[in-house]
Amino acid sequence: MSMSPEQKAFLAKRKKEKLLIRLIQILIVVSFFILWELSAQHGLINEFVFSKPSSIFQTIYQLILANNLFNHIFTTLYEIIIAFVLGIVLGFGIAILLYEFPLLAKILDPFLTMLNSLPKVAIGPLIIIIAGANIKSVITMALLINLIVSVMTIYNGFQNIDSHKIKLLNSFNATKMQKLTTLIIPASYSTIISSLKLNISMSQIGVIMGEFLVSKEGIGYLIIYGTQVFNLSLVMSGILILIIISFILYKLVVALEHKLLKNKS
Amino acid sequence: MTKLLEIKNLSKNYQTLKGEIPAILNIDLDVYDGEFIAIVGSSGCGKSTLLNILANLDNYTSGVINYHKKNLKIGYMLQEDALFPWLTILDNALLGLKIEKKLTESNIAYVKNLLQTYGLGDFLDKYPSELSGGMKQRVALIRTLAIKPDILLLDEPFSALDYQSRLAVSNDVYKIIKKEHKTVIMITHDIAEAISLASRIVVLSKRPAKIKSIYEVKLANPSDPISNRQDKKFTTYYDQIWRDLDVNVA
Ligand SMILES: Nc1ncnc2c1ncn2[C@@H]1O[C@H](COP(=O)(O)OP(=O)(O)OP(=O)(O)O)[C@@H](O)[C@H]1O
């Protein structure tokens, strides 16, 4: 297929624009670090509180040398992924239950609303006592935060299904199971997929919160430990690593979402 | 002609928190094999309620419905095409068979043949979004025909279409139905459509729906629905039904 000169020019312009945006973004990050470094070195900002990039990179380097940075990253990632997967599987299951048993949904409605509006961190200490000061508490904390959101999103998707399609299946005498597999689930496919994005963010919030409350490992632990010993370079390192992890995870989920939605339609 | 269905003294009240809504009152109607019955009535009078009851999708308050054939099979074509956007045209047309676990080779061949015959042969692997309104309506009809029903219930099957395609599609659908020798009960708002298609027209009163009058349609030169509109006796029926409907133009 040959391209018209207009189309070529248009595509070239778009490509150029994209490149420009990337360049400026990189420039912003680099200048931010340079400014930060310079202001700290010249006493414009309090180095003790804000640390400075060179110290942060050195801290990260030492953490790698001491060979436990990757342990911390691994722990946090592990917790996030377990919470994420559990959140989706349980959220999906509970949403189906609520949909299939409307009476149950009506009964549980005020309790779900309460649970949804409750600041989950408030029950953190209770979770520690019940689940123990271990990784289980962290995952429970994260689940508590992401589950309600998953359930609500998926359940809402179910409820918005076109009633005419349900009537159609009823006219064919479809069983509950058939309605679920031929209509309810495929029709809410995109809702379920888009709940993944929300879920990954919630899982991260939950895991870090959990690690703040109780942990011996993980990025949240590094940050809390850093604060306790007034090692602000350590705190900043933790935050920096967390920013990178969450950015990558988010991008991965978005890519997954694209892939799943493309295959479907 | 053999009687397929007998409706006696049928009444239906809807129960709501604000009270009881009578929707259908004492309807008597016999349906014979091979008939094309059109039901006309003002908006909200209870037409869809009647079809829902006949299709076993809703219960009724009192009366009797006798099905004169054992396991009388009912095909219901809803007002909306209700095609599943994630299924291909072929899979949409096969949906009823799939639910009834009757996806046999001969049934699939039957559906493919219907799609072929009615101008959808090139669209088997396409999705509903790629079809025109009239084509979607035909897929919905074929999906209903696929399960080989004895009676077809059609709820305003052409209402989603503009006037031009409405005429064309009703002509097509009429041909399909006659060729497949189906018994039909069709709801419509359109008096002209009723006269041009039906062999009998049932006029319902305002809510609660009672039978106001029944017309045997005997045109001078019965032909296809579009030509029927030019028939000598067309306007006579039209005027009578219009008067029966007692539409208040406020
Ligand atoms: N589930 C329901 N609960 C309570 N009232 C209902 C219910 N369904 C329908 N009705 C009422 O019963 C009456 C008849 O409804 P129906 O849908 O049968 O009318 P219709 O003749 O098909 O109308 P239209 O021509 O607009 O399609 C209406 O007044 C409607 O408000």
Ligand SMILES: [Mg+2]
């Ligand atoms: Mg209706």
